Amino acid sequence: xxxxFLCPKCGGHLSVGGxxxxxxxxxxxxxxxxxxxxxxxxxxxxxxxxxxxxVGSKVNYFCPICKVNLVAHEIHQDMVHMVMIDENSEKHNxxxxxxxxxxxxxxxxxxxxxKFGETSANYEKFFAARHI
Ligand SMILES: [Zn+2]
Numbered sequence: 729x730x731x732x733f734l735c736p737k738c739g740g741h742l743s744v745g746g747x748x749x750x751x752x753x754x755x756x757x758x759x760x761x762x763x764x765x766x767x768x769x770x771x772x773x774x775x776x777x778x779x780x781x782x783v784g785s786k787v788n789y790f791c792p793i794c795k796v797n798l799v800a801h802e803i804h805q806d807m808v809h810m811v812m813i814d815e816n817s818e819k820h821n822x823x824x825x826x827x828x829x830x831x832x833x834x835x836x837x838x839x840x841x842x843k844f845g846e847t848s849a850n851y852e853k854f855f856a857a858r859h860i
Contacts, residue, residue, distance in 0.1 A: 734813065753787070768844045825851065
């Protein structure tokens, strides 16, 4: 089984065509679609050229199915939450930074936290306080 990503609210499948798909808004409130790599730590991103995202600005990520804002309030206002089902059918919570250009992802299981990306140390304390 391949890795899958789900909306934590509606359980809808966000992985389509080899990407993880979100609807999003930029700091001007303009809407667009964002396609992210399903490989944690790979920060390549596909967006339509008309949807402008400035490095360092916050992007709001929404489930394209139920439209819920995926912000992880329980961790940090800049963290985005999705559910990952790995190739062994195990469930993990995945969080990544909604700040454009911040390379930071956490994969959280019951007793294990894996971090990816060069700025993940900036957010580590928010996870440590919660899970250790
Ligand atoms: Zn949803």
